[in-house]
Amino acid sequence: MPLTPFHPGSEIRGVLGLYEKPADEASFRDHYESAHSPLAEKMPRQAAFVVNWTTPAPDGTSAPYYLIGNQEWANQQDLEFCLASPEARAAIADLDEFVGGNGMTMLACRTLVIF
Numbered sequence: 001m002p003l004t005p006f007h008p009g010s011e012i013r014g015v016l017g018l019y020e021k022p023a024d025e026a027s028f029r030d031h032y033e034s035a036h037s038p039l040a041e042k043m044p045r046q047a048a049f050v051v052n053w054t055t056p057a058p059d060g061t062s063a064p065y066y067l068i069g070n071q072e073w074a075n076q077q078d079l080e081f082c083l084a085s086p087e088a089r090a091a092i093a094d095l096d097e098f099v100g101g102n103g104m105t106m107l108a109c110r111t112l113v114i115f
Contacts, residue, residue, distance in 0.1 A: 006072075010113040012047065013079040017069035020103035025066070031098035032067065039091040045078040046071055072111070079108075 006012060022028035032051075041049060050070040054063035073079040082088050095104060 006047070006113045008113055008115050012072050012074060012111045012113065013076050014070060014072040014109040014111050015079075016107040016109060017067075018065045018105040018107065019067040019069070019099065021062075021066040022098075028066075028098055036091065036094050036098065039087070039094050040069070040071065042087045043071065043082050043091060044085050044087060045073055045082050047074050047078075048072040 019028075037051065048071070052068040052070065054065055054067065056062055073082060
């Protein structure tokens with residue numbers, strides 16, 4: 001349940017994890033769902049945590065990423081508090097366990113809520 005509701009015009013902070021297609025999809029998915037997501041869920045002061053498993057576009061084109069993880073915080077202070085926490089360090093350290101050389105890009109975002 002979100003800690004802070006987002007309203008139109010709100011500016012929030014987020015982190016997007018863009019995961020490339022893994023060589024072993026079943027192992028990746030198993031680790032992400034059973035180990036990594038539970039670690040990420042424990043990160044403090046999160047307002048939202050959304051996982052997007054990509055699917056082909058209507059024309060059948062493959063998505064450029066296999067999975068997009070989106071975590072959001074109500075403000076920069078909450079994000080900074082979270083990133084300094086042992087829970088965040090554990091989730092970040094876990095990335096090497098299943099991403100390894102498969103490729104993952106992490107983006108820090110300043111987000112404007114439209115509606």
